[in-house]
Amino acid sequence: MLTIHGVPLSVHTRKAIVTAILKKVDYRFEVVIPVIPGNPPANWSTLSPTGLIPVLQDGDFTLADSTAICLYLDRKQPAPPIFPEDIRDYGRVLWFDAYAGGTIFRHVVHPLFVQTIVGPNIRNVPTDRAVIDDVLTNVQPKILGYLESQIAGKYLVGDTMTLADIAIVSNFIVYQYLGFEIDASRYPKLAGYLREIAATAVFQRALADERPFVDQMGLKRGFLSAA
Known part of the structure; x- marks a missing residue:
């Protein structure tokens, strides 16, 4: 099962979550509250090189940036597509x-x-x-x-x-x-x-x-x- 790290209120976190829901991809959500006041978890720099949210973990694969995550999910579960053919x-x-x-x-x-x-x-x-x-x-x-x-x-x-x-x-x-x-x-x-x-x-x-x-x-x- 995928893990999406982020903050529920985040524009970018929601983008990844809605994409996962649309594609019926099973995921768990890990709230990274310390990111807001600038006191991230000890391993945060490893998960997110930029320090930003969201971050996706799929087994031993880690990916940061909401657009990259959505593109990854689109390849992992092609239907329904979030990009048109034209x-x-x-x-x-x-x-x-x-x-x-x-x-x-x-x-x-x-x-x-x-x-x-x-x-x-x-x-x-x-x-x-x-x-x-x-x-x-x-x-x-x-x-x-x-x-x-x-x-x-x-x-x-x-x-x-x-x-x-x-x-x-x-x-x-x-x-x-x-x-x-x-x-x-x-x-x-x-x-x-x-x-x-x-x-x-x-x-x-x-x-x-x-x-x-x-x-x-x-x-x-x-x-x-x-x-």
Whole structure:
């Protein structure tokens, strides 16, 4: 059985978990809580050369990085695929996965998470409201507007769930956990898309498994009632 190491709230950990659930790959989840305050387990540098989560262990094989893990799982259990056969659609899935990690997470989700959770609750540093305001006012609109323009159906690419959906929606789950909302009047397609994907069985199982951790941190789950 596979082991996935990470934190339930993590965008990247959830990406690996949802992929495993979608493919019906048996796995156990190992919570690596010490990673958050920067006090990892003694063997963490061996498991994760970067010190980041998630990490997958499959027997004596260890792999870090969420995208690498998802690609590995896709080869280990090909059905259902998380990449389409069409070469252009394949490229678009890779692009959205990169956009999720390199743009949405880096420039929106991560700074908001640091200012609302990590700073005040872990590092004892007051929230810098100016950072939050800058993200919401100057950074976020371009990203949300772009995503709104890319949605033409239930899924971002093709007619089945792909890594593009898993990566994008995993980010916005955390975004909404923090109490931020997508303005449905301004971004109706994006709001509907996120709601529908979050309501799928694979996401619902992952979100149910992480609920104790979310409740413990006092995060918002009201948005899921509409999913």
